[in-house]
Amino acid sequence: MGFSLAPTAATLGYRLEAFDTVSSTNAVAIERARGGDDGKLWLVSKRQEAGRGRRGRAWETPEGNLAATLLLVPGFDIKAAATLGFVAGLALADALAAVIPGRGVSVGVDGGTPIGGGRFELKWPNDLLADGAKLSGILLESAMLDESRFALAIGIGVNVVAHPQDVPYPATSLAALGATCDAETLFIALSDAWVDNARIWDEGRGLAAIRERWLKRAAGLGSPVAVRMEGRVVRGIFETIDEQCRFVIRDEEGNVTTIAAGDVHFGAVASA
Incomplete structure (x- = not known):
């Protein structure tokens, strides 16, 4: 099965560009923007060879994992755009709940005691944890296009079939958790859940509602x-x-x- 957009996303004008292999979906997104793309473009691949995490760290995407970037060329303020990482985290959590319904995942933080009643949880600022380990990372990158316009790449990497072994923090994958969801199915749910959460965010006007939703899934709150x-x-x-x-x-x-x-x-x- 190839990648495809959720009908809700396609109806609202989102587009899709899929790759068998890509260097970095975020890097390609910025290239597309500099080449004149107007945004609302998802770039996806099941293999990424030069992905990046926060602070320039490498993010591995071996064959079968999900590397997805949403390119936006927004008209709203860049300060508001910075909070879209929280929208992306919520969208991914909603997508996982949709494709793995009722999945009993024990969730903890940094290998500690599971908390939160078996939910996927969001770790500030831009990680998603499952079973005490990192399942996904989100990276926002921006680039000025001219004096008034900027491009925003919202990168989302998910360990679907494999996770890194040589990292200084616990990591996991959907396969390791016993889930059979593939990258294509997860992406359809993600593109759908993005529409819902972006509507709530409403170019920053709904940030209070996003904050409230995020706190309900926050890892380690009160710890x-x-x-x-x-x-x-x-x-x-x-x-x-x-x-x-x-x-x-x-x-x-x-x-x-x-x-x-x-x-x-x-x-x-x-x-x-």
């Missing part, structure tokens, strides 16, 4: 956390995300730290 940022580590309790979706920690003395960017670690790792 000890350590965040590495700008050469230092901040520890405390993960209290919430604020109205701009920044990470909020409260330490033992009751002091609150709001974090816009950093690497989050929960459980035993947070106390190390």
Whole structure:
């Protein structure tokens, strides 16, 4: 079966470009925008050879996994666009719930005790966890096209059939969890779920609703956390995300730290 869009996405003008193999769907998306593409274009592949994660880390996409990027050339503010990672996370969580209905996945954080009643959970800012391990990563990249227009590539990588073994964090795949869903089926559900969540987001006007939905699926909420940022580590309790979706920690003395960017670690790792 080849890749195809959900009917809801096609009706709203989203388009699809599929590859047998690609260097990086995000990189190709930015190339398309610089070549004049107007956006609302999904680029997908089951094999990606030069994918990237946050902070320039490699993201492996061996044959059978899902590498998907949505290219947007939006008319809204770039600051609002930064919150689309939370929309993407919710869309992926909804897609997984649709293709693996009733799946009893025990979810924990950084290999800790499963929490949350067996749901896939979202780890701030842009990861999705299952069974205590990373199942998916989301990467937003932008590029200015002229003085007023920018392109946004929303990359979503999912370990469908395989996961990396030589990484400094727990990782898993849908196959390792016992699911039989393939990349094509997951992508149809993802393109459909994106439509629903983007409608709620409404060019940033519905961010409060997105924040509320995201917090209901947040990994480690109310738990000890350590965040590495700008050469230092901040520890405390993960209290919430604020109205701009920044990470909020409260330490033992009751002091609150709001974090816009950093690497989050929960459980035993947070106390190390």
